[in-house]
Amino acid sequence: MDILFKNAAILTMCDDAPVLENGFVGVEGGFIRSVGRAEPEGAAARTIDCRGDILMPGLVNAHAHTAMCLMRGYADDYTLREWLFERVFPVEAGLGAAEIRAGAKLGFAEMIASGTTSVSDMYFHQPEVAALAAQIGMRASLCNGVVALDGRLDPNGRCFGELAALVRDFHGGGDGLVRADASIHAEYTSCPEAWEKETELALEHGLVLHLHLSETSAEHDGCIAKYGLTPARLFEKHGVFRAKTLAAHCVWLSGEDMDILAQNGVSAAHCPVSNLKLGSGIARVSEMLRRGVNVALGTDGCCSNNSHDLFEEIKLAALLAKGTGGDPTRLPAYEALRLATVGGAKAQGREGQIGRVKEGYQADLILLKTDSPSMCPVYSPASAAAYAAKGSDVRLTMVRGKILYENGEFTTIDIEKAVADARETARRILREHTG
Numbered sequence: 001m002d003i004l005f006k007n008a009a010i011l012t013m014c015d016d017a018p019v020l021e022n023g024f025v026g027v028e029g030g031f032i033r034s035v036g037r038a039e040p041e042g043a044a045a046r047t048i049d050c051r052g053d054i055l056m057p058g059l060v061n062a063h064a065h066t067a068m069c070l071m072r073g074y075a076d077d078y079t080l081r082e083w084l085f086e087r088v089f090p091v092e093a094g095l096g097a098a099e100i101r102a103g104a105k106l107g108f109a110e111m112i113a114s115g116t117t118s119v120s121d122m123y124f125h126q127p128e129v130a131a132l133a134a135q136i137g138m139r140a141s142l143c144n145g146v147v148a149l150d151g152r153l154d155p156n157g158r159c160f161g162e163l164a165a166l167v168r169d170f171h172g173g174g175d176g177l178v179r180a181d182a183s184i185h186a187e188y189t190s191c192p193e194a195w196e197k198e199t200e201l202a203l204e205h206g207l208v209l210h211l212h213l214s215e216t217s218a219e220h221d222g223c224i225a226k227y228g229l230t231p232a233r234l235f236e237k238h239g240v241f242r243a244k245t246l247a248a249h250c251v252w253l254s255g256e257d258m259d260i261l262a263q264n265g266v267s268a269a270h271c272p273v274s275n276l277k278l279g280s281g282i283a284r285v286s287e288m289l290r291r292g293v294n295v296a297l298g299t300d301g302c303c304s305n306n307s308h309d310l311f312e313e314i315k316l317a318a319l320l321a322k323g324t325g326g327d328p329t330r331l332p333a334y335e336a337l338r339l340a341t342v343g344g345a346k347a348q349g350r351e352g353q354i355g356r357v358k359e360g361y362q363a364d365l366i367l368l369k370t371d372s373p374s375m376c377p378v379y380s381p382a383s384a385a386a387y388a389a390k391g392s393d394v395r396l397t398m399v400r401g402k403i404l405y406e407n408g409e410f411t412t413i414d415i416e417k418a419v420a421d422a423r424e425t426a427r428r429i430l431r432e433h434t435g
């Protein structure tokens with residue numbers, strides 16, 4: 001056995017036994033080998049005394065643009081249109097591989113330190129980001145969303161080259177640590193030919209297809225005006241949902257749209273902070289769940305959030321469901337945590353592999369310290385994790401059996417250099433884009 005956790009309050013996220021007090025978890029070869037109240041047999045190379053702290057599955061961030069953390073705080077409080085077209089796009093046009101790498105490294109560090117162990121990331125220069133994720137040991141599903149703003153698809157566009165490189169060099173390697181996803185940026189930024197081509201690539205290589213769906217009312221209504229169909233109905237008509245689809249936002253879905261998602265096994269990535277910050281609205285998560293849609297959680301990009309702390313999203317998702325429904329029993333703590341663990345794993349096509357503390361699952365685990373004033377006392381680990389915890393309460397983060405972060409120290413990232421590189425890139429952005 002490589003590592004044995006003892007004296008842990010284990011939040012398993014297994015519905016038949018969600019909590020195991022005073023439990024043991026044995027990790028070997030990157031996998032969870034044992035979970036239980038009895039100490040497993042066999043010596044462990046290292047034993048970690050959790051002292052009653054909460055051991056739970058690492059969180060899954062199902063929708064991010066990780067390197068956008070370079071623009072954290074760069075463009076706050078603008079309308080979505082001004083934010084995207086006048087502020088974000090001009091900066092992104094000037095970002096090369098080195099800058100994206102600096103941003104992704106900062107973002108991965110932030111995620112790891114706040115308990116996220118797996119991310120679905122849509123951005124560009126993704127082969128470089130894939131190499132970085134593999135080097136750091138971060139679990140990542142990466143894509144470059146196809147864009148065809150003028151309605152004409154460039155078959156030699158960069159997104160196709162990056163997808164081919166990801167599939168060739170990373171997909172399926174290293175126990176699936178880094179994967180390629182196919183991707184359509186969104187209905188309003190592309191065209192039917194692009195949707196069909198990405199879908200065929202997803203089906204050919206067995207990839208998840210990651211897209212933005214009905215984020216704003218303008219986008220949703222614009223699609224109905226242009227095509228006579230909602231974006232969900234339109235994508236279904238073009239066969240997109242034949243691929244295992246991960247749809248970010250889903251704020252403006254109709255009830256019928258939700259049924260389409262449920263019937264086609266499409267997962268929704270709920271991004272409550274970003275949707276509120278950009279004034280886009282509030283996704284009806286309780287209704288999606290009731291209609292059978294798998295719901296995950298995402299931070300979206302750090303330029304519209306401005307954080308990668310998924311604990312914020314967990315709490316906010318629960319509060320919004322309660323507040324908008326006028327019903328405090330909606331989306332209870334455990335259900336909110338499900339979105340960020342089991343739901344996220346399913347959305348990434350990693351169900352049965354991550355998202356639970358369970359024998360045979362990959363050892364993606366986090367430990368929440370409970371001896372701080374803000375986390376004490378703990379009556380229920382689910383309540384503590386959903387409503388009291390912040391990313392800064394994470395004491396240890398492990399991906400595939402490897403400890404990436406412990407007691408404030410990173411094991412695979414030179415954090416001082418990562419912060420210095422990100423600051424230097426931000427200084428350049430400021431010089432070039434604000435005159």
Ligand SMILES: [Zn+2]
Pocket residue numbers: 063064065212248300301
């Ligand atoms: Zn997004």
